[in-house]
Amino acid sequence: MRQSLTGFxxxxxxxxxxxxxxxxxxQNAAAxxxxxxxxxxxxxxxxDAEVIEDxxxxxxxxxxxxxxxxxxxxxxxxxxxxxxxxxxxxxxxxKRELVRLTLSVFWTCGGEPDKQLLEPGKCADxxxxxxxxxxxxxxDHNPKHGGQFFMASDNWHHLEGTYPRVGLFxxxxxxxxxxxxxxxGFSGTVVVLDANDKEVASFPLAIARGGRTMxxxxxxxxxxxxxxxxxxxxxxxxxxxxxxxxxxxxxxPPPVPAATTAGAATRVPATAAQSATPPAKPSASAATSATxxxxxxxxxxxxxxxxxxxxxxxxxxxxxxxxxQVPAALASALDESALPNSVAELLAELTRxxxxxxxxxxxxxxxxxxxxxxxxxxxxxxxxxxxxxxxxRQRAMASAAVxxxxxxxxxIDAYGDLGNKQKITDAYERLASAISALKTxxxxxx
Amino acid sequence: MRALADIGAxxxxxxxxxxxxxxxxxxxxxxxxAHKAITSKYTYNEHIFPIxxxxxxxxxxxxxxxxxxxxxxxxxxxxxAWAESMREMLVSEAMPPWYVDPTxxxxxxxxTLSARDLDVLVTWASGxxxxxxxxxxxxxxxxxxxxxxxAPDLALPMTGTHTLPASTMEETFNLTLPTxxxxxxxxxxxxxxxxxxxxxRRAVIGVxxxxxxxxxxxxxxTTPAPGGTAFRLPAGAKLHLQIHYKKSWQDEQQERSDKSTxxxxxxxxxxxxxxxQAFAVDGPKGEAxxxxxxxxxxxxxxxxxxxxxTSLNQPYASVDVQAVTASGKRVPLLKLRAARPEWPxxxxxxxxxxxxxxxxxxxxxxxxxxxxxxxxxPANSPLQVALDIVPQ
Numbered sequence: 015m016r017q018s019l020t021g022f023x024x025x026x027x028x029x030x031x032x033x034x035x036x037x038x039x040x041q042n043a044a045a046x047x048x049x050x051x052x053x054x055x056x057x058x059x060x061x062d063a064e065v066i067e068d069x070x071x072x073x074x075x076x077x078x079x080x081x082x083x084x085x086x087x088x089x090x091x092x093x094x095x096x097x098x099x100x101x102x103x104x105x106x107x108x109k110r111e112l113v114r115l116t117l118s119v120f121w122t123c124g125g126e127p128d129k130q131l132l133e134p135g136k137c138a139d140x141x142x143x144x145x146x147x148x149x150x151x152x153x154d155h156n157p158k159h160g161g162q163f164f165m166a167s168d169n170w171h172h173l174e175g176t177y178p179r180v181g182l183f184x185x186x187x188x189x190x191x192x193x194x195x196x197x198x199g200f201s202g203t204v205v206v207l208d209a210n211d212k213e214v215a216s217f218p219l220a221i222a223r224g225g226r227t228m229x230x231x232x233x234x235x236x237x238x239x240x241x242x243x244x245x246x247x248x249x250x251x252x253x254x255x256x257x258x259x260x261x262x263x264x265x266x267p268p269p270v271p272a273a274t275t276a277g278a279a280t281r282v283p284a285t286a287a288q289s290a291t292p293p294a295k296p297s298a299s300a301a302t303s304a305t306x307x308x309x310x311x312x313x314x315x316x317x318x319x320x321x322x323x324x325x326x327x328x329x330x331x332x333x334x335x336x337x338x339q340v341p342a343a344l345a346s347a348l349d350e351s352a353l354p355n356s357v358a359e360l361l362a363e364l365t366r367x368x369x370x371x372x373x374x375x376x377x378x379x380x381x382x383x384x385x386x387x388x389x390x391x392x393x394x395x396x397x398x399x400x401x402x403x404x405x406x407r408q409r410a411m412a413s414a415a416v417x418x419x420x421x422x423x424x425x426i427d428a429y430g431d432l433g434n435k436q437k438i439t440d441a442y443e444r445l446a447s448a449i450s451a452l453k454t455x456x457x458x459x460x
Numbered sequence: 461m462r463a464l465a466d467i468g469a470x471x472x473x474x475x476x477x478x479x480x481x482x483x484x485x486x487x488x489x490x491x492x493x494a495h496k497a498i499t500s501k502y503t504y505n506e507h508i509f510p511i512x513x514x515x516x517x518x519x520x521x522x523x524x525x526x527x528x529x530x531x532x533x534x535x536x537x538x539x540x541a542w543a544e545s546m547r548e549m550l551v552s553e554a555m556p557p558w559y560v561d562p563t564x565x566x567x568x569x570x571x572t573l574s575a576r577d578l579d580v581l582v583t584w585a586s587g588x589x590x591x592x593x594x595x596x597x598x599x600x601x602x603x604x605x606x607x608x609x610x611a612p613d614l615a616l617p618m619t620g621t622h623t624l625p626a627s628t629m630e631e632t633f634n635l636t637l638p639t640x641x642x643x644x645x646x647x648x649x650x651x652x653x654x655x656x657x658x659x660x661r662r663a664v665i666g667v668x669x670x671x672x673x674x675x676x677x678x679x680x681x682t683t684p685a686p687g688g689t690a691f692r693l694p695a696g697a698k699l700h701l702q703i704h705y706k707k708s709w710q711d712e713q714q715e716r717s718d719k720s721t722x723x724x725x726x727x728x729x730x731x732x733x734x735x736x737q738a739f740a741v742d743g744p745k746g747e748a749x750x751x752x753x754x755x756x757x758x759x760x761x762x763x764x765x766x767x768x769x770t771s772l773n774q775p776y777a778s779v780d781v782q783a784v785t786a787s788g789k790r791v792p793l794l795k796l797r798a799a800r801p802e803w804p805x806x807x808x809x810x811x812x813x814x815x816x817x818x819x820x821x822x823x824x825x826x827x828x829x830x831x832x833x834x835x836x837x838p839a840n841s842p843l844q845v846a847l848d849i850v851p852q
Binding site: 093094095096097106107127128339340341344348391394395398410411413414416417419420421424425427428 | 534541547
């Protein structure tokens with residue numbers, strides 16, 4: 015049986031399930047007991063977050079036992095996912111529009127924040143269990159159709175642009191789990207850009223047969239094609255811009271046999287296996303949880319329920335739950351021990367790495383630019399350990415420039431997911447300006 | 461593999477799930493957390509907590525002035541829930557709220573985050589927020605409200621409590637506090653002790669028809685005027701206290717009350733007998749600015765600049781305050797970058813600057829990105845730069 019998460023969410027949104035966390039424990043408990051979101055069964059591996067079943071069993075990808083969760087659709091501040099509301103509106107912290115979010119809802123007792131219970135009720139000490147929400151991790155950001163994959167700034171809509179053959183630009187849409195969704199109500203245009211990113215022609219995007227893609231007929235377009243899609247997900251909503259560069263026609267990847275991605279050993283986020291693109295960024299951005307405003311229950315032994323269904327319960331957390339799984343490419347980008355020791359060599363390396371950022375930005379490889387950006391800030395941080403040798407005034411200036419380089423690199427990292435070339439270009443300019451300041455400061459001190 | 465590929469095939473049947481299946485068992489889910497994709501080599505217990513405690517803990521603590529506690533991993537809010545907010549605030553440099561550009565003149569009591577600390581925090585916040593060694597017990601941090609300079613010489617509590625009704629989220633409240641002093645006193649510092657920390661967002665303490673004694677923000681160390689300088693408080697003077705109240709988002713729809721106390725710290729009369737005076741230059745009023753703007757004024761009397769106060773009407777990418785002497789010499793007075801209007805402050809210069817009469821004060825302000833403002837901007841905040849000067 016197939017499920018559609020979107021349909022599921024629409025229904026969830028339409029029927030008010032649990033009360034918002036800010037309304038206090040009594041209403042929460044009362045409302046939550048009336049109706050609960052249904053149980054879903056998900057793969058414990060974050061890389062397989064797209065696996066959502068309605069029956070227990072084993073994960074078809076990694077073969078581990080599925081674990082039960084309850085999924086709910088709520089509204090949250092775009093940059094404060096801790097704030098959860100039932101209905102759309104504005105964020106109480108910064109007055110931005112709330113965005114839709116898919117959450118796992120569970121309950122905890124005081125003193126055991128990691129024991130996630132799937133039912134409301136009372137703790138052993140008689141206190142009500144505290145309802146908690148945890149945003150589900152975003153699905154992987156790997157392209158599914160050989161194109162370029164981005165996330166909209168609402169953090170919910172994801173999309174992939176492809177150029178499968180001459181004259182045809184196609185966009186596939188996904189939700190925050192990377193599940194395909196219908197393009198219903200979407201509108202937009204695709205504009206063709208020249209080498210200087212100037213718009214030379216604009217074509218409407220129309221919803222294609224099947225309803226899950228939009229297509230634009232581009233005239234007189236030769237490879238390499240630079241194009242930007244301007245899409246509205248709602249008629250009155252904001253326009254989202256996504257920049258694409260196609261060096262060649264997009265090719266649908268061959269279907270991947272389950273075996274190639276299976277097995278707990280292959281923990282590294284799915285990377286170039288399905289496409290010819292460089293390593294995809296590990297996705298862990300939504301790994302946050304929100305707590306209620308309810309008073310925390312005092313320490314108590316929560317009734318430990320039976321382990322999840324047959325097929326083997328996931329192991330209880332070890333004393334140190336978190337095993338760092340840094341992909342090799344990222345580990346190498348962050349490695350300061352391999353860097354040269356002299357200021358001159360570090361400055362040269364800084365320049366070299368930032369030029370990698372620049373060339374990727376220029377060629378429009380927005381999905382890959384995060385890696386050299388991380389590598390660049392690594393050098394900037396290493397350089398900062400030499401600031402002590404500078405006179406006081408220069409030291410302050412150099413450290414300020416390093417900080418600007420670090421924040422610019424993190425901006426590039428964040429904007430890369432969004433596919434907005436202008437924002438990345440601006441962030442790159444801030445990075446370049448910080449590096450240029452560093453060169454001046456250190457050159458003056460010699 | 462049963463991928464969730466087909467939206468059309470959905471039937472609503474699944475939503476009529478029988479109650480028996482859900483009520484069947486109580487399920488404790490372990491393990492989901494244990495497999496987060498963790499790319500951060502920094503963990504909360506080892507690396508993140510010490511930085512947060514030392515740099516953010518005065519406000520971001522349970523019961524503290526900021527409505528998001530970062531002093532626990534998950535309990536009572538906790539840093540994990542705010543990780544994405546932390547990333548956003550740190551990368552945009554909106555937090556910590558200290559906008560002095562270190563390439564300008566040095567300011568006392570700076571509280572900045574180093575590039576390394578910032579990188580460690582962002583790496584953790586965007587890299588799976590690992591907790592680290594669970595056997596490592598962290599010292600608990602609790603909110604504390606105290607006079608940062610010790611007990612004041614004169615404590616003036618508000619005459620009554622001020623209440624924000626359930627329907628009001630924020631409000632600026634003005635009141636007059638009589639000092640009942642029978643003789644002139646000289647003030648080196650003024651401070652505020654909030655009655656209800658979670659709602660006192662900022663305050664300005666001034667002498668009625670006189671100088672501004674303090675621009676108070678939560679989490680700051682109160683900085684006294686440099687030795688030998690002071691504000692004059694005449695006999696019988698009244699204080700003007702302006703408090704901006706803002707309830708925590710968790711206190712929406714709830715009534716909250718405050719009764720804060722103003723504290724004054726006295727010192728001897730300066731040898732010169734001269735008091736700290738203010739010289740203010742106002743920016744253009746009206747619509748929000750988009751391009752860079754310059755405004756200023758001329759000092760009618762010369763003097764020693766001890767401090768600058770800024771009030772901003774919108775975010776600015778940079779604010780550059782310079783003195784231009786008659787000979788055309790430019791002297792930098794203050795430089796801010798990525799400055800936000802929510803944090804008006806007084807910046808005490810590490811090295812006071814002498815300026816002759818007739819010196820022009822020139823402010824160049826370059827507006828920042830208004831749309832990206834992650835914090836809520838205060839209403840009706842004018843654009844102004846004021847100098848605190850001891851006249852010659």
